[in-house]
Each structure stands twice: as C-alpha cells, then as structure tokens.
Amino acid sequence: MKAMxxxxxxxxxxxxxIGALISNIGGxxxxxxxxxxxxxxxxxxxxxxxxxxxxxxFGPPLVLVSVTGWVADHFDRRKLLMCTQSALGLLAxxxxxxxxxxxxxxxxxxxxxxxxxxxxxxxxxxxxxxVSDVVSRENAANAVALNSASxxxxxxxxxxxxxxxxxxxxxxxxxxxxxxxxxxxLVALSIMRLNELEPxxxxxxxxxxxxxxxYVARRKDLLVLFVMVFLIGAFGMNFPIFASTMALEFGMKAxxxxxxxxxxxxxxxxxxLMAARRDRARMRVVIFATGxxxxxxxxxxxxxxxxxxxxxxxxxxxxxxxxxxxANGYVQTTTDAQLRxxxxxxxxxxxxxxxxxxxxxxxxxxxxxxxxxxxQLGAAAGLIACAIGATWIITSGRLHRSETHRFALSIDETxxxxxxxxKIPEEFSDPLAQTTPIKLPSDELDTRGVAPRADGSAG
Numbered sequence: 001m002k003a004m005x006x007x008x009x010x011x012x013x014x015x016x017x018i019g020a021l022i023s024n025i026g027g028x029x030x031x032x033x034x035x036x037x038x039x040x041x042x043x044x045x046x047x048x049x050x051x052x053x054x055x056x057x058f059g060p061p062l063v064l065v066s067v068t069g070w071v072a073d074h075f076d077r078r079k080l081l082m083c084t085q086s087a088l089g090l091l092a093x094x095x096x097x098x099x100x101x102x103x104x105x106x107x108x109x110x111x112x113x114x115x116x117x118x119x120x121x122x123x124x125x126x127x128x129x130x131v132s133d134v135v136s137r138e139n140a141a142n143a144v145a146l147n148s149a150s151x152x153x154x155x156x157x158x159x160x161x162x163x164x165x166x167x168x169x170x171x172x173x174x175x176x177x178x179x180x181x182x183x184x185x186l187v188a189l190s191i192m193r194l195n196e197l198e199p200x201x202x203x204x205x206x207x208x209x210x211x212x213x214x215y216v217a218r219r220k221d222l223l224v225l226f227v228m229v230f231l232i233g234a235f236g237m238n239f240p241i242f243a244s245t246m247a248l249e250f251g252m253k254a255x256x257x258x259x260x261x262x263x264x265x266x267x268x269x270x271x272x273l274m275a276a277r278r279d280r281a282r283m284r285v286v287i288f289a290t291g292x293x294x295x296x297x298x299x300x301x302x303x304x305x306x307x308x309x310x311x312x313x314x315x316x317x318x319x320x321x322x323x324x325x326x327a328n329g330y331v332q333t334t335t336d337a338q339l340r341x342x343x344x345x346x347x348x349x350x351x352x353x354x355x356x357x358x359x360x361x362x363x364x365x366x367x368x369x370x371x372x373x374x375x376q377l378g379a380a381a382g383l384i385a386c387a388i389g390a391t392w393i394i395t396s397g398r399l400h401r402s403e404t405h406r407f408a409l410s411i412d413e414t415x416x417x418x419x420x421x422x423k424i425p426e427e428f429s430d431p432l433a434q435t436t437p438i439k440l441p442s443d444e445l446d447t448r449g450v451a452p453r454a455d456g457s458a459g
Contacts, residue, residue, distance in 0.1 A: 021153060023085070029165070034175075036163075055360050072344070078189050081123065088123065090179075096176035126341070128328065128347075132337070212346055228385040229351055230351075233358070241366055263313045285322060286327050293319040
C-alpha cells in the first residue's frame, strides 16, 4: 500500500494531485453536460452531431502536434499550464453564459469545441511532461498511475453529479462550476516549491521539431504502441457516444447517462490503482489490456438490460485505463529526456487526434445501425490492436519457450533499446557521440516470464 502511494509523500506532487482532482471533477461535469446538450438540446438524438463535436474538440492536438511539443520542451511548463488552465476556464464561463441565456446554437458549440481543443492541445503535452518535473525518474511510473487514479476518481464523481445537476438546474451551470474548479489547479501550481522541482534537461535549438518524429520512427516498440493506441482511440474510446445512445435506448435520462459514465470510472479507478503498484510500465500489459478491452466491449454490446450493461462497462473501464496508463508510463520512462515533451505531444496527438478520425464514423454507425453495432466496431479495433502487439512481441524475439516448464512461455522485456539519435549539427554537439543506448530498468523474471510482482494490470 505504501508503494502504491509513494509519490504522494512529495509536497509538490501532493498539491498537484489535489488540484488536479478538483479540476477534473469539474471537467467531467462539463463533459457530461456538453454531450447531453448536443444530443438532446441542440439536436434530436443525433449521434453524428456528437461525433463531429468530439472531432472538433480533439482535432487540434493532431494538427498542432509539432508546435505544442516544441512549446512543452522550450518553456517553463508550470507557467505554461497556468496560461492554458486560465484559457480553459474563460472558455467554460463563456459557454455557460451562452447556454443560460439560451443563445447557444449547434454551430456555436462546434466553434467552442474547436477552441477547447486548441487550448487542450497546448495543455496536454505540458501537463504530461510536467509530471517528470515534479517527481524523480524512479517515481515517474507511479506518479503517472496516480494521475490516472485522480482523473478516474473525478470521472467517478463528476458524471454522476453532473447528470443529476443537469436534471435539477440545467446544463449551463455545469460549465460555470467547471470554470470555478480551474482555480484549484492554479492555486496548486502557484504554491509549489520551485526548489524541489526536478532539474530539466534544457532543449536546444539543435533539437528540431522533426526530431520527435524521427525519434519515434527509430523506436519500433513506440511505433507499435502508437498504432495500438490509435486504433483504440479512434474506434473504441468514444464512450460519450456509446453511453449516451445506450442510455436513450434503455429509456434513461441525463442522470442515467451520468451513472453509466461513473460505472465506467469505477473500473478505470481500479485499473489506475493497480497500475500504481507497478515498479515500471511493461509493453505486455498494453497488449493484454487491449485484448481485454475488445472482449469486454463485445460482451457489453450484447447486454439486454441497463443494469447488466452497466456492470460490464466496469470491465471496459478497467481494461481501458490499464492500457492507457501503461502506455503513458512506458513513453515517459523510456524516452530521451531532451525529447520527452515532443514525444509526449505525439502520444497525446495519437490519442486525442484519433478521435476526429473515428468519432464521426462511430457516430454515424450509431445513428444508422444502432449503438450496439457502434460498440462492436470499437471491440473489433481492440482485438486488432491486441493482435498487432502480440505479433510484434513474437517477431521481435522477445517471446521464448521456458527451459524448465514444457508448456510455459516467457516474455523478455529487459533487453536494452538502442536508439540512433537524430544527427545534430557539429557546432552544437560532439560528432563522436551520435548514438545513445537506452536500457530499460532490469527486472528479474521467473521461469514463466512473470515478474515477482503480479503483472495482470496496468503500470
């Protein structure tokens, strides 16, 4: 238990965790309100319109990935986050006022979805990379997992409270409440002890914008990881579409939709807490979790009644966060520190940028063929992602037959990753040192290839 929460022993991480928890609760209340407004107030149960809204909100991280990653590497991330959080708060206030005055229209909501996306495009890579500024490298995987726990605790509370509040006072107030919760994050960033932040590796002009792309291109493990995350993000993680349309199919209102989001968060929180126990992130967990996501999603699409669907959604949430938290931690802990902001920007662009590709398609499928078919499309994406990861494990030579157990197999994740760094102009570097080996922390495996600590969930 102590190992699970070890990062909370640091003052800076503790205030960051609390601020993020409060802010994320407001964020989930707003997200629930936005989805419900588009689906039931600005349209007549049009899931395609919701898909377009999601595409506009998550498209900017993909379009702006080079700029946002460069900004995260070159500027003070704490000050950058204070700017992005303030911008998001002002946008929330504006949308809330427009809804309360009954001026909001669907095109206007699409415009604000795009503006939220631009602000988040700069906020996300800076926020992800800032974790490495708050804690040491050996605690990075634990801190990422606890971030996920904070996020999913908020996901457990926010949608449930938001759904009830929408019924009682209306959706506009959810945006105003969310704007107020941004103050918690701003206070947390303001009171951090600057002398306790981890020293940053200063990026130089010699490391160009394209170096993040080149770095990932030289890492086959990251390429496979990004493809898997893209498939899940594009077709599987359209939970607002799935939950809202299924709630309507079962005859539920906004509170029923909020309850489904909270049930999803129960599994997500469990996955995040299990992840916090891991000493580091492992690729095998990403593969197992994507397969679990595909199976759980397929089963959920077959559930005949609301409560049974809600129970299975818990397992969908568990597998989703197991996959995402492990993938995030893997990127954080195996990436060159000087390029971490750009690589994380690419990672966030894959997750958030995949939504503009998949959400309109999933929304159209839900409108034309029903929400169950749309969920099955996401399940297929999860199973394909699992197959891609398993193929890489086999072809990379990491899967071996056990020498002591006839039918047991082992997965070797202790092999060092050799990365050829992008060539740097001579005036900025020593021409004799152009390659940097990155060795993953070793962990002893038993004869079945299972780490001493159980590895059945995300890390």
